[in-house]
Amino acid sequence: MADTSGSQKTEDCIFCKIVAGELPAEVVYKDDETVAFADINPAAPVHLLVIPRKHYTNVVEAAADDPALIGRMLAVLTRLAGEKGLLEDGFRIVCNTGTRGGQSVPHLHFHLLGGRSMAWPPG
Numbered sequence: 346m347a348d349t350s351g352s353q354k355t356e357d358c359i360f361c362k363i364v365a366g367e368l369p370a371e372v373v374y375k376d377d378e379t380v381a382f383a384d385i386n387p388a389a390p391v392h393l394l395v396i397p398r399k400h401y402t403n404v405v406e407a408a409a410d411d412p413a414l415i416g417r418m419l420a421v422l423t424r425l426a427g428e429k430g431l432l433e434d435g436f437r438i439v440c441n442t443g444t445r446g447g448q449s450v451p452h453l454h455f456h457l458l459g460g461r462s463m464a465w466p467p468g
């Protein structure tokens with residue numbers, strides 16, 4: 346199985362820095378356990394990232410430690426999809442995991458993509 350553990354330390358993590366306010370981001374939503382912000386390199390007209398404030402390398406770690414957090418994150422994602430007017434035409438939620446999953450930032454994040462038609466299967 347591919348190694349999905351990552352190696353970056355929390356203090357070097359760019360998403361932890363966004364949570365701490367040490368790196369700027371276009372934050373669109375926050376609560377006591379999640380932050381949502383615009384992706385710096387949008388792949389669709391709407392492209393938001395929803396992350397937990399707590400550092401988990403990926404969804405595997407988070408599911409093992411706090412599976413209900415993932416449900417609450419999905420509720421945030423669907424709420425944001427509604428606020429962005431995506432419910433009628435549809436949208437995509439993506440959670441790239443590990444090397445083969447195409448994960449480039451080792452802090453759990455869900456992508457919310459919308460505003461255009463999506464292809465399947467993904468590359």
Ligand code: 5GP
Nearest residue numbers: 359370382383384385386441447448449450
């Ligand atoms: P991944 O490839 O890990 O699934 O997604 C990481 C996402 O984070 C990419 O879509 C990338 O554009 C975005 N990203 C990387 N660095 C930053 C940053 O400093 N700020 C913001 N807002 N997004 C970032």
Ligand code: ZN
Nearest residue numbers: 358361400452
């Ligand atoms: Zn982090």
